[in-house]
Amino acid sequence: MSSPEIPFANYQYEIYLRGSMMNQRPRRPLDWQRLEEQAAATLARGPWGYIAGGAGRGDTMRANQAAFDRWALSPRMLRDVAQRSTARTVLGTPLPAPVLLAPIGVQTLAHPDGELATARASARTGVPLVTSSASSFTFEEIAEASGDTPRWYQLYWPKDRTIATSFIRRAEAAGYSALVVTLDTWLLGWRPMDLDEGFLPFLWGEGNVNYLQDPAFRALLAAPPEEDMQAAIGQFAFQFSNPAVTWEDLAFLRETTELPIVLKGILRADDARLAAEHGVDGVIVSNHGGRQVDGAIGALAALPEVVDAVGDRLEVLFDSGIRGGSDALKALALGARAVLLGRPYMWGLATGGEDGVVDVVRSLLAELDLAMALTGHRTIDDVDRSALVATP
Ligand SMILES: Cc1cc2nc3c(=O)[nH]c(=O)nc-3n(C[C@H](O)[C@H](O)[C@H](O)COP(=O)(O)O)c2cc1C
Numbered sequence: 253m254s255s256p257e258i259p260f261a262n263y264q265y266e267i268y269l270r271g272s273m274m275n276q277r278p279r280r281p282l283d284w285q286r287l288e289e290q291a292a293a294t295l296a297r298g299p300w301g302y303i304a305g306g307a308g309r310g311d312t313m314r315a316n317q318a319a320f321d322r323w324a325l326s327p328r329m330l331r332d333v334a335q336r337s338t339a340r341t342v343l344g345t346p347l348p349a350p351v352l353l354a355p356i357g358v359q360t361l362a363h364p365d366g367e368l369a370t371a372r373a374s375a376r377t378g379v380p381l382v383t384s385s386a387s388s389f390t391f392e393e394i395a396e397a398s399g400d401t402p403r404w405y406q407l408y409w410p411k412d413r414t415i416a417t418s419f420i421r422r423a424e425a426a427g428y429s430a431l432v433v434t435l436d437t438w439l440l441g442w443r444p445m446d447l448d449e450g451f452l453p454f455l456w457g458e459g460n461v462n463y464l465q466d467p468a469f470r471a472l473l474a475a476p477p478e479e480d481m482q483a484a485i486g487q488f489a490f491q492f493s494n495p496a497v498t499w500e501d502l503a504f505l506r507e508t509t510e511l512p513i514v515l516k517g518i519l520r521a522d523d524a525r526l527a528a529e530h531g532v533d534g535v536i537v538s539n540h541g542g543r544q545v546d547g548a549i550g551a552l553a554a555l556p557e558v559v560d561a562v563g564d565r566l567e568v569l570f571d572s573g574i575r576g577g578s579d580a581l582k583a584l585a586l587g588a589r590a591v592l593l594g595r596p597y598m599w600g601l602a603t604g605g606e607d608g609v610v611d612v613v614r615s616l617l618a619e620l621d622l623a624m625a626l627t628g629h630r631t632i633d634d635v636d637r638s639a640l641v642a643t644p
């Protein structure tokens with residue numbers, strides 16, 4: 253796989269060479285709009301609606317796209333970009349590029365190999381994945397499949413602290429190197445596409461495996477799930493989330509683990525300052541891909557004020573709406589330390605399993621490398637707000 257010495261952009265030449273020398277075309281579209289259409293045609297209505305759908309009438313999802321349109325890249329010429337690197341250290345971990353795979357639950361909805369395919373793609377590309385608490389394979393299995401590539405763990409903070417502690421210990425033992433705590437999904441948003449199908453996969457589907465096998469969770473049950481599945485699922489649904497959590501409760505997580513803690517779902521400067529005051533290491537500016545609050549601010553529109561408020565104290569990451577290398581570059585130019593790719597890798601997973609995710613990741617890295625170079629930057633650290641102009 254490409255190392256920083258072999259620019260990711262060379263993926264382009266591989267494809268052209270295969271096309272012209274061997275008459276071989278890519279296995280699936282590299283044009284993500286066509287890839288998305290193919291994924292939609294591959295999956296049944298329920299799973300597709302769950303992946304693609306947003307909250308309410310979709311205004312937040314549209315705002316995510318519109319926020320990217322408000323900035324344009326402003327290329328500089330004649331700056332010697334022959335030798336370059338997209339590498340960056342994020343929360344102490346050196347990465348080939350400031351890109352991670354966002355936590356996405358129940359990935360068996362897209363492909364039978366689910367998170368294992370994504371983890372193998374992570375191993376092959378060096379791009380870390382963030383394993384969801386609602387994953388359809390165990391944290392340990394996913395860790396193993398991701399090989400030597402760094403990996404992070406996303407916590408849906410359960411009501412009972414013994415379960416939270418058990419999850420964190422399991423994540424530590426399985427070699428996850430950061431704890432991402434999702435703040436925006438204590439309650440599930442109003443999602444008409446799922447409501448119309450009556451489709452809520454993770455409650456009774458495979459998204460509960462990490463609970464059903466967890467010793468702390470099982471200790472709360474009167475009978476093991478093998479004997480009384482209905483009661484176990486009731487307990488899972490009850491435990492899954494705790495909408496009563498406040499800033500003060502973060503002390504519990506800080507005391508429980510030495511892993512870097514990253515709060516996901518921050519959209520305001522004042523909340524970002526509170527995050528800094530409560531001793532966390534990073535925040536992810538995100539509106540959960542428009543799946544939670546409809547009519548909310550586009551995530552990229554919130555990024556500059558968060559960077560200005562805490563960028564010197566915390567690492568500020570970004571997701572929600574990244575649909576190509578130029579989007580990633582815009583977020584990085586606005587001060588994101590790294591970006592997380594969401595739905596697009598599910599399109600790769602749905603249409604091509606592990607190889608499909610690899611192709612999506614390689615195309616993002618290639619396009620980011622090219623966007624960096626063609627705008628006149630040799631490294632990601634060279635990229636700042638001067639790379640952007642506001643569009644009229
Ligand atoms: C199908 C699906 C499942 C998701 N599951 C989780 C999850 O389990 N935990 C989490 O923190 N975020 C979850 N997210 C949100 C993503 O981490 C990320 O914030 C979002 O996908 C970014 O928006 P985008 O995909 O439109 O770029 C999920 C998103 C999707 C599309």
Ligand SMILES: CCCCC(=O)C(=O)O
Pocket residue numbers: 357386437440454540543
């Ligand atoms: C409680 C929600 C779990 C999965 C998720 O985060 C999503 O569907 O967006």
